[in-house]
Amino acid sequence: MISPVSISSVAAALILSPLLRSIINRTKAGFAGRQGPPWLQPYYDLIKLLRKGAVYSRTTTWIFRASPVAGLTMALGALCLTPMGGENSVLHFEGDLLLFAYMLGLWRFFTILAAMDTGSSFEGMGASREAFYSALAEPALLLGLEGLALKAQSASLSGIYAALENSVSAGGHAATLIFIMLAFLIIYLTENARIPVDDPTTHLELTMIHEVMVLDHCGVDLAIIEYAGALKLWILGLLITGLFVPIQAGATWLNLGASILCLFLLAVLVGVIESVMARFKLVKIPQLLTGAFVLAALWGVWIARTQL
Amino acid sequence: MAGQSIVLRNNQPVALTEIPRLSLDAFRAWTVSQVEAGKRLAVLCCFPQIHGFLLCAVLADDANGWLELAGAEAAQEFPSLTPQCVQAQLFEREIFETYGLRPVDHPWLKPVRFPCASHHPNHKIGEMDYFQVEGPEVHEVAVGPVHAGVIEPGHFRFQCHGERVFHLEISLGYQHRGVMQALLQASESQRRHLMETAAGDATAGHTTAYCNALDALAGRQAPARAHAIRGIALEFERIACHIGDLGAMAGDVGFLPTQAYCGRIRGAALNMTAAICGNRFSRGLIRPGGVAYDLDDAIIRHLLERLEAVRADAVSAIELLWITPSVLERFERTGVVSKEIAEEIGLVGPAARACGLNRDVRHDFARGIYQFQQIPIASVESGDVYGRAMVRWLELLRSMTFVREMLLALPDSKIMSEPGAMKPESIVVSLVEGWRGEICHIAVTDAQGELSGYKIIDPSFHNWFGLACALRDEAISDFPLCNKSFNLSYCGFDL
Secondary structure (H helix, E strand, O other): OOOHHHHHHHHHHHHHHHHHHHHHHHHHHHHOOOOOOOOOHHHHHHHHHHOOOOOOOOOOOHHHHHHHHHHHHHHHHHHHHOOEOOEOOOOOOOOHHHHHHHHHHHHHHHHHHHHHHOOOHHHHHHHHHHHHHHHHHHHHHHHHHHHHHHHHOOOOHHHHHHHHHHHHHOOOOHHHHHHHHHHHHHHHHHHOOOOOOOOOOOOOHHHOOHHHHOOOOOHHHHHHHHHHHHHHHHHHHHHHHHHHOOOOOOOHHHHHHHHHHHHHHHHHHHHHHHHHOOOOOHHHHHHHHHHHHHHHHHHHHHHHHHHO | OOOOOEEEOOOOOEEHHHOOEEOHHHHHHHHHHHHHOOOEEEEEEEEEOOOOEEEEEEEEEOOOOEEEEEEEEEOOEEEOOOOOOHHHHHHHHHHHHHHOOEEEOOOOOOOOOOOOOOOOOOOOOOOOOOOOOOOOOEEEEEEOOOOOOOOOOOEEEEEEEOOEEEEEEEEOOOOOOOHHHHHHHOOHHHHHHHHHOOOHHHHHHHHHHHHHHHHHHOOOOOOHHHHHHHHHHHHHHHHHHHHHHHHHHHHHOOOHHHHHHHHHHHHHHHHHHHHHHOOOOOOOOEEOOEEOOOOOHHHHHHHHHHHHHHHHHHHHHHHHHHHOHHHHHHHOOOOOOOHHHHHHHOOOHHHHHOOOOOOOHHHHOOOHHHHOOOOOOOOOOOOOHHHHHHHHHHHHHHHHHHHHHHHHOOOOOOOEOOOOOOOOOEEEEEEEEEOOEEEEEEEEEOOOOOEEEEEEEOHHHHHHHHHHHHOOOOEHHHHHHHHHHHOOOOHHHHO
């Protein structure tokens, strides 16, 4: 039985996710001494793109056109698997965390294919970078999720986050969650192409990772990609906020509201990170991702020790 | 080496007949030996004569502060200096392209600018051969001439192995306007505009070099106050451009605060120039014989206030760079040019000073106000992006101090000297330290005392090759940062 709260959480994601970008941009603007774009700018951008036609390079094939839709499909799929506010997600079953992780993987796979489909040397470079860094980020994410699964004795995202809530309110190992939160934060910044891993605002193709892969997309395709990107900010954000919002607000609707607020705070945090530090050198990024992996592994080992 | 060359000071005119005419082989041997002895090839150029060409080499002796000039007459070809003297390679390509005078044994006479003269008959704009690397996993990346940012056109060809750059080749010349040819047909007032736009962001530098050259040929000395105002304009230009560059370098590593504030502070610095002459890039300010605008007490007070505000803002925005580890990590050991390479290819300006070479025209070949008021040379040893950023920062602080002292003690005199006729059949070399480095102008007059030859060398002409060297074995993703740390002029090269 799908609860109205689960439906509402999906609806909230679909409607509010572009706002996360806005919050990040406004935070950065504050640090830069600027007013920043209007709060609804990401929505205006999407509407503008939806009204535009598309230009396709003759080098590209159907893969290039299919990629944005495939990406959005994966985003929606992953969204349905993600619990919010302690409530079960719309879709949940034992082992859905693997499906979740590999939907993100398939999404990336299509983005990379489309980038290579253009035959551009820039996009090829971006694709190879994306493949390399995600190959390092994915194990960290999986290991983190599996550690959580071990702790919750459930291989479903909904089960994991529900169990977390109980253990924290029972005064469990809340402090140790900091490890996994840090690991997920690094993955969050990597997957969403934010500083210090990638710079979403740069115009310099040679330095880009994610942006360069979507350079050839325009119009509706680009709108879909941008919207799916906003959903990614939301979905992966929930993995982090779910770890530290198990404070019971008392009512399920309040929990939902608290989750959304925490996502907004996370966006502020991303904005702050982007405002106070420079991007890493590309060769240093694997070290950062290895750090995430080590954090996740340490935590997993610790959990395994206490559980077994 | 008596008799082989003539020793000149900066802006010292000599009669063309005084230039020693060496045989082509002696000319080559002399130039090569002088460069090997540690001098710098400031210019290698040729001027058409009634019969054939007059080849001129100007060697800068930075340590002694003098220039050595030698000449040779050539008809159709001359032995290339490049195999022994790397600094000559671009000059020789330019000579061949412009006049068809062939440097024999030059390793690769590629075009310098588009559209090329008839001496490269088969070349169209953008078509040229590149050095190529072959092998498994080696790939080629072509960037430009149309870029994503609002910058000038230039083509960059990378030979890469994964993310690593084996070799970068830079091909420019897309906006060749024929400035040097146009100069000779232009009237004096038209020439001024051509000079102001030779490289639009170095207007004060190029117009000062031009006016100094003309003043020297006319035997007139700009009044002390005019020299001081020219110096102020030059330093304002340096201050504004260095602030802009440091902000842009912060932007390239994604460091928001410095980037965001420097954009505004650069504007405030440019506005100080506008307060003097109404134009933010000092157009119309510097004229042969002096300057066109005087500073009254109200403007001086205004400038002193603005200067303090700019200094305070710049300190708070730019010092963040030196205390933020993530920024230092990006700047340090990125795009290193060793001192040996810098010396061999003849780098100038902040790029050279970042490699530990103490070259600064304001110090070595001081003219005008710099003869009376010295600015210490800012140099660091590291040769990397950090070095180039730090040199800019130190220069910027010292320029601000200099301008402040100038404004507080401006010499009391006229701002324009009496006009005079230019010496016939003379040549003058005029060096000015623009914000990018040594700007060199050479003016030649004919029997009537009219300009018959003019050569402009923007510092970018020397330094683009330095950027290519900085990218050797560097990550391709750091190219934009390295490029910005040099921030060379495209139009100053293309002319």
